[in-house]
Amino acid sequence: MTHRALVTGATSGIGLAFAQELGKRGYDLVIVARTTDRLESVAADIRDRSGVEVDVVTADLSTDQGMQVASNALTDTTRPVDLLVNNAGASLAGWFGTTDIADEDRQLDLLVRAPMHLMDAAIKTMAGRGGGQIINVASVAAFTPRGVYSAHKAWLVNLSRWADVHYDDVNISVQALCPGFVRTEFHQRGEMDVSGVPRWMWLKADKVVTASLADLARDKAVSVPSARYKVLAALARHLPAPFVTRMAKRGR
Numbered sequence: 001m002t003h004r005a006l007v008t009g010a011t012s013g014i015g016l017a018f019a020q021e022l023g024k025r026g027y028d029l030v031i032v033a034r035t036t037d038r039l040e041s042v043a044a045d046i047r048d049r050s051g052v053e054v055d056v057v058t059a060d061l062s063t064d065q066g067m068q069v070a071s072n073a074l075t076d077t078t079r080p081v082d083l084l085v086n087n088a089g090a091s092l093a094g095w096f097g098t099t100d101i102a103d104e105d106r107q108l109d110l111l112v113r114a115p116m117h118l119m120d121a122a123i124k125t126m127a128g129r130g131g132g133q134i135i136n137v138a139s140v141a142a143f144t145p146r147g148v149y150s151a152h153k154a155w156l157v158n159l160s161r162w163a164d165v166h167y168d169d170v171n172i173s174v175q176a177l178c179p180g181f182v183r184t185e186f187h188q189r190g191e192m193d194v195s196g197v198p199r200w201m202w203l204k205a206d207k208v209v210t211a212s213l214a215d216l217a218r219d220k221a222v223s224v225p226s227a228r229y230k231v232l233a234a235l236a237r238h239l240p241a242p243f244v245t246r247m248a249k250r251g252r
Ligand SMILES: NC(=O)c1ccc[n+]([C@@H]2O[C@H](COP(=O)([O-])OP(=O)(O)OC[C@H]3O[C@@H](n4cnc5c(N)ncnc54)[C@H](OP(=O)(O)O)[C@@H]3O)[C@@H](O)[C@H]2O)c1
Pocket: 008, 009, 010, 011, 012, 013, 014, 015, 032, 033, 034, 035, 038, 059, 060, 061, 062, 087, 088, 089, 090, 110, 137, 138, 139, 140, 178, 179, 180, 181, 182, 183, 184, 185, 186, 187, 189
């Protein structure tokens, strides 16, 4: 039986790696992002390499209209989606309190409202079809208080953990994927200076994806790729909260 996956933010980084790996595994794909020419070129490459069907959906997921267009692809019963990867994301340059509040609203829409809308569409459709899988790309930043971005990712981890248990009886698995630093376009787009991040802290997008899919097969609700980040995430979750908050501040 052919499976279909919808991947948001599939033109670069982790989303691109998901689309390529799922294509290799025989999934037909729906890929979503804002940049149509990049989507078309990713689609052509995956069709050539893997021989699967790839549909392209251009949508800005920080807008209501974009969320609706992507949700429509999830509720289309003629092209059912078995796996949703809520991955599209970005970061603002600057800490909350110094940024433009209109930009913060767009971040909230992209990182919280968009995955919420897409999960809603996916759960309602999958529950009526006998099940499905959802991967929400969060971050290890979810485990340490570090401004609005980490708060949005903590929201996503919390909702994913609940949904994985709550929808177990209708055969829907939900995973929060929590990577550390991954080499993608993310930091450059967000004008972040990551020159001080040691080499050992960098992960490769394809390795993050294979770890996530292996954890999904084991129905793990929270996936933290690599042993080093498993240790760091465990420390962040179990050390006293005031200490973790102070350490996170020192990291700026
Ligand atoms: N890189 C890291 O270190 C890291 C670590 C932990 C978690 N993450 C998370 O991983 C996810 C993917 O990030 P990445 O590192 O792969 O970044 P990336 O290389 O910058 O890719 C971001 C993707 O999201 C799409 N996107 C951005 N804004 C969008 C919007 N408004 N509407 C629709 N699509 C949008 C981009 O495509 P278009 O520009 O074509 O729209 C692109 O395909 C994000 O959720 C991020 O928070 C990243």
